Amino acid sequence: MSERVVPAAARRRRRPTKEGVVLSEELIVETALRLIEEHGAEALSVRRLGRALGADPSSLYRYFRHTDDLMLAIADELIGRTLRAWRPTGHWRADLRDLGLRMHAGALAHPRAAVLSAHRVTGRTYEIQAVETILGVLRGAGFPDAEAVRVYHAFVDQALAYGALDSANTALPRPARDAEADVWRTTYAGLSAATHPHIAATARHLVASMRGSSYPAALDLLLTAAATRLAEIRAGD
Amino acid sequence: MSERVVPAAARRRRRPTKEGVVLSEELIVETALRLIEEHGAEALSVRRLGRALGADPSSLYRYFRHTDDLMLAIADELIGRTLRAWRPTGHWRADLRDLGLRMHAGALAHPRAAVLSAHRVTGRTYEIQAVETILGVLRGAGFPDAEAVRVYHAFVDQALAYGALDSANTALPRPARDAEADVWRTTYAGLSAATHPHIAATARHLVASMRGSSYPAALDLLLTAAATRLAEIRAGD
């Protein structure tokens, strides 16, 4: 049973399922994404996906060796969508800023999928394309190889990490999300100055600040540091 | 069955299990942490935990309403441990750097707990204590309230985001983790210069860099930016 999966390119026989659906890698990934968005991350299971597709669950194992493979395919599709929407201008800093914000926005647009896939290295088409593109932007700007890789690594990790963190809140069930928002307004804002002087003194700022994402600030920080480094390099450091 | 859980303080009757173990909230949390450490993240299940404790799995529901409650208790314990192990010296930058690295390391040591709890605001004892402490460090250093909160937000989000991201890999089942490690060495390092010139040119650096975490670098970036801002403020900005 170990080698049941046939690569997409080699597939020929398009045999419909009992319910008349013709399966394909793309259809499965699309359906999985829809399932996650509509019914939550926990709604994604082989059996449910099979039901949603109109196919026996075990049929999916003809396309993906195990659930993890499917997750990677989903992650890659998300990367691809982000990349296709991005329009580089040739100005490395503006382009990377735009891409970072798009990655973050993309994660927020598919919070449940983002949470599940942000930390995976897919090694698939779109991911490879993204790596190649970003490295190209950096090397084109004049970063030496080692430096380009360092910036790339920081940039990508940052976008993924914040994307997942901020998505996670969005992905919480409504009541839990509201409850969390209240914690700052009630629990923290209600602490006594006698026992918690620093929280009490800054409560107003805390409530306001913790509502938003700190990603844009962190991204600009990273890009500024990279720009500074690039200037040093150009000056012949 | 809805209100089976008796608060720890109100517990009186210490009836041993069939195997002679006397259960308690602390013992359960400790055993869960040990289980994660010794047998990997996937080893934590109610049934396995019950077996490890020498108790029926359903007994645990006398102490925690569901698995998520248990996870939060574990997370709280982790925050407590990190905070207790931290020895502030009075130098804000060194202290925050040390704390950030400890938070990150704590997450990596207990990946599953970190992944599940990074995006939750618990409002529990240790979390409040952590907020108060960090704000104290920043205000003590001379950051005005609004600025202190901004730095606090960035600092905490960053530690949590990277902690979760880096943990997530550790939390993967063994085979998936090994597979990911290989992707950089095989898939990426094997790409042709003709089709992927930038990856091919930097493959050596990529393999080396992507192995480690970019958190320490990001942390230093954040602290440097904060120090710069503080200098401006002190200069009477």
Place this chain on the structure above:
DNA sequence: ACCTTATGACAACACCGTTGACCTGTGAAG
């Protein structure tokens, strides 16, 4: 038109979290 075989279906396995019902020893009250 045949034959191979890709691909779908089925049934089964071992695990999971959770719950309702039951049983028993603890520890406080009289």
Place this chain on the structure above:
DNA sequence: CTTCACAGGTCAACGGTGTTGTCATAAGGT
């Protein structure tokens, strides 16, 4: 010292999960 309510343990079951070995059949190259 005995009594007895009930906290806290156990048991069995439910419906879910991923995964696989086996079988059936229709697609498509010859």
